[in-house]
Amino acid sequence: MSRKTTLSLIMGTTFVLGSVALNCTATPLATDKCAYCHGDTGNSDYDHVPNIAGFSTFYFTDAINSYGLGDRPSEDFKADGHEETNMKAVVASLTDKEIAELAKYYASQEFTARDQKVNAKLAKRGKRPYRKCRKCHTANGSDPDDDAGILAGQSMSYLKAQLQYFKKGTRTQPRKMAKAFKKLRKGDIKKLLHFFASQK
Ligand code: HEC
Ligand code: HEC
Numbered sequence: 001m002s003r004k005t006t007l008s009l010i011m012g013t014t015f016v017l018g019s020v021a022l023n024c025t026a027t028p029l030a031t032d033k034c035a036y037c038h039g040d041t042g043n044s045d046y047d048h049v050p051n052i053a054g055f056s057t058f059y060f061t062d063a064i065n066s067y068g069l070g071d072r073p074s075e076d077f078k079a080d081g082h083e084e085t086n087m088k089a090v091v092a093s094l095t096d097k098e099i100a101e102l103a104k105y106y107a108s109q110e111f112t113a114r115d116q117k118v119n120a121k122l123a124k125r126g127k128r129p130y131r132k133c134r135k136c137h138t139a140n141g142s143d144p145d146d147d148a149g150i151l152a153g154q155s156m157s158y159l160k161a162q163l164q165y166f167k168k169g170t171r172t173q174p175r176k177m178a179k180a181f182k183k184l185r186k187g188d189i190k191k192l193l194h195f196f197a198s199q200k
Pocket of ligand 2: 149
């Protein structure tokens, strides 16, 4: 059996048991190049590293390509026992075929909400400004099929950094999203961060 056939067989081995989707084997590529920062299934233990499990293949591919194009910054990161690197360098080492393989693998994994401290009062107050986001970040930011990432349960430190990039203009944002941001009031960002973090 060729390596390619073996791989597609492994990738195809997804058993759905009730509501629990189990993907038995990670692609070797994800294990070698991504797992030490993003976790085995795309749910990271590191504060500054986002979860990537469950992303739609569209959003995943778009995010990966935007690092390559320089449309978003990529913070250097050092995982325990590994050399420091960043997403731009990681992406430069991938072929389009590998990106497609990884997109498929992570889309098949289940996103686990981060265990982080949430201020319940702020989370509740975040419901109101969320109305300006919900058209695109549907189901409280939890639906991967809106192709705008997963905000619900995502690392707050990561989201906070991204919002700062959008504000500074170092990460390109959709024009209509920029319009929604202009309508936010003072303190809304903090409320929104707690609102998204409170979603399980
Ligand atoms: C050294 C640690 C490290 C490694 C290795 C790594 N990443 Fe990342 N990844 C990060 C960090 C940190 C960020 C956030 C970077 C930023 O925005 O500055 C990130 C962001 C991402 C994002 C964007 C998430 C979003 O919500 O938009 C995707 C997708 C991603 N990584 C996929 C991968 C894949 C696939 C691999 C393996 C081929 C990989 N990463 C390897 C640390 C890493
Ligand atoms: C018109 C649609 C639209 C609106 C409205 C919108 N967004 Fe977005 N947002 C997107 C899309 C599309 C992306 C992903 C594309 C990209 O990265 O450029 C995104 C990406 C993001 C990201 C980065 C996610 C990640 O994983 O890195 C954050 C954070 C975010 N939006 C927050 C918000 C907040 C908060 C609001 C409301 C104040 C909002 N957005 C309103 C469409 C929208």
